[in-house]
Structure formats: C-alpha cells, structure tokens
Amino acid sequence: MEAYTVKVDVFEGPLDLLLHLIKQNQLDIYDIPIALITEQYLEYIRIMKALDLTIAGEFLVMAATLMYIKSRMLLPAPIEEEEEEGEDPRAELIQRLVEYKRFKEAAVRLSQQALLGVDVFIRPAQEIEAEEGEIEADLFHLIDALRELLKRQEVEDFHEVTLERVTLRDKMTELYERLQGAREAVPFSALFTPLASRVELIVTFLALLELIRSGMLRAYQRDVFGPLWVTRALAA
Structure with a gap:
C-alpha cells in the first residue's frame, strides 16, 4: 500500500486522547x-501508525509516561511508604488532565460568548445548517468508527475481485462529490464500499480525514456515544 500521510496534530493532542478514553469508558x-x-x-497509537499518520512526538512521550506510571504501580511500595501513604504515581498526570479539561471547557464557553456578538447573516440555501445538540467528532471518534469497520471486516467473508488501485486523490473527489449532492448528512459507515478490501477501507478513511481537516466536510454525533454522521462543512 502506498504511504498516505495526514498530519494528526491539527486535530488533537495526547491529553485529548486520554480525556476521550476516560469519557468513552465513563x-x-x-x-x-x-x-x-x-x-x-x-x-490508538498502533492504529495511527498503521494508517501512516504523522504522529506528533508528544503522543509517543505520553505513551512512555503511561508505561512508566503503570510499571511504578505494579511494583511493591517500599516499607517506609507503606507506613505512611505514599504519593500516587498518577497524581501529576491527573492534575494535568484536570487542568487541561478546565482549559478546554473555558475555551468553549468563551467561543460561545463571542458568537453571541457576531452579526447574523443568511447562509446560501444549499448549505446544511448545524443542528442544536450535534457533537463535533474529533480524530479519535473517527478512529473509533474505523475500528468498528475493521472488526466487522475480520468476521465477514471478503473476496478480492479486482486489483484496481485506489488512490487517495480519487477517493477524496468521489466522497466530496457524493456529499455535495446529498441533501442530508450521510452515516459514516455508508461511505465505505460493502465488502471493500482492507486497503480501500483505509484509503477511504484517510480521504475523509483529509477532507475534514481541510474544512470541506464535517463529522458529528447526534447523541453521546452515537454513530457518526458526515456532511458538507458550513460555508464561512
């Protein structure tokens, strides 16, 4: 498979991934x-590497940090620490996560307040308006959806009929034209060809990722933990 590189750092960072996992697992x-x-x-790191995504170094630093914390928690505590409650190896990471979560929530509130002062204008009729209650999907929501497709592929019987090469550019054009002609949002899973090869699944995913990153498409959930939907991005 040809290497298709899409930068991850324009989406989210390692703390975002950890917060996503905490929320996902409640x-x-x-x-x-x-x-x-x-x-x-x-x-998640293995999946991103398998997709040839350019992973920022901070993701790997966090992976090392998690493994270090895990190893410390597996080791028996020294006798002196048993007598008096020792420091939780997770403490520093938890503090970072709590502070980052507060920062993100404050940024969202400020953004919403700023929007209240923006002049109202009419969008072109052909653009699809975002509905109240929609939850914007990030990179990790997209990877969750891809994981489900790959799991389904493992249990279904696939037959390769053709060796036709699937290019990222062609798939991006195909997806954009399909969404451009759709009057409503399309389920994420419906954008993938039934019984597609693993290569085509990955190329389709990367094409979607690039279209979302470039602001041409958007992905969202209608409910927390609900399925993903994809539609054209709103006009600027």
Whole structure:
C-alpha cells in the first residue's frame, strides 16, 4: 500500500486522547485505571501508525509516561511508604488532565460568548445548517468508527475481485462529490464500499480525514456515544 500521510496534530493532542478514553469508558478522572487506559492508548497509537499518520512526538512521550506510571504501580511500595501513604504515581498526570479539561471547557464557553456578538447573516440555501445538540467528532471518534469497520471486516467473508488501485486523490473527489449532492448528512459507515478490501477501507478513511481537516466536510454525533454522521462543512 502506498504511504498516505495526514498530519494528526491539527486535530488533537495526547491529553485529548486520554480525556476521550476516560469519557468513552465513563471513568472517574481522579481514579484512572492506568492499565486499561495504557492498553487502549497504545492501541490508538498502533492504529495511527498503521494508517501512516504523522504522529506528533508528544503522543509517543505520553505513551512512555503511561508505561512508566503503570510499571511504578505494579511494583511493591517500599516499607517506609507503606507506613505512611505514599504519593500516587498518577497524581501529576491527573492534575494535568484536570487542568487541561478546565482549559478546554473555558475555551468553549468563551467561543460561545463571542458568537453571541457576531452579526447574523443568511447562509446560501444549499448549505446544511448545524443542528442544536450535534457533537463535533474529533480524530479519535473517527478512529473509533474505523475500528468498528475493521472488526466487522475480520468476521465477514471478503473476496478480492479486482486489483484496481485506489488512490487517495480519487477517493477524496468521489466522497466530496457524493456529499455535495446529498441533501442530508450521510452515516459514516455508508461511505465505505460493502465488502471493500482492507486497503480501500483505509484509503477511504484517510480521504475523509483529509477532507475534514481541510474544512470541506464535517463529522458529528447526534447523541453521546452515537454513530457518526458526515456532511458538507458550513460555508464561512
């Protein structure tokens, strides 16, 4: 398969991924099961590498940090630390996550307040308006959806009929034209050809990722933990 590179850092960082995993697993941010989170975090890193995504170094630094914390928690505490409660190896990471979560929430509130002062204008009729309650999807929501497709592929019987080469550019054009002609949002899974090869699944995903990154398409959920929908991006 040809290497297709899409930069990840324009979407989110490692703290965003950790917050995503905490929310997805409905965990207490102050009592993170480090073994579970480390396993899932490393799985995301493996998927991003398999997709030939350019992974920012901070993702790998965080992976090393998680493995270090996990190893410390597996080691027996020294006798002197048993007598008096020792420091939780997760403490520094938890503090960073809590502060970052507060920062993100404050940024969202400021953004919403700023929008209240923007003059109202009429958008072109052909553009699809965002509905109240929609949850914008980030990179990790997209990877979640891809994981489900890949799992489904593992249990279904696939037959390669043709060796026709699938290019990223052609797939981007195909997807954009399909969404441009759609009057409503399309389910994420419907954009993938039934019984597609693993290569075509990955190329289709990368094409979607690039179109979303460039602001031509947007992906969102209608409910928390609900399926993903894809539509044209709103006009600027």
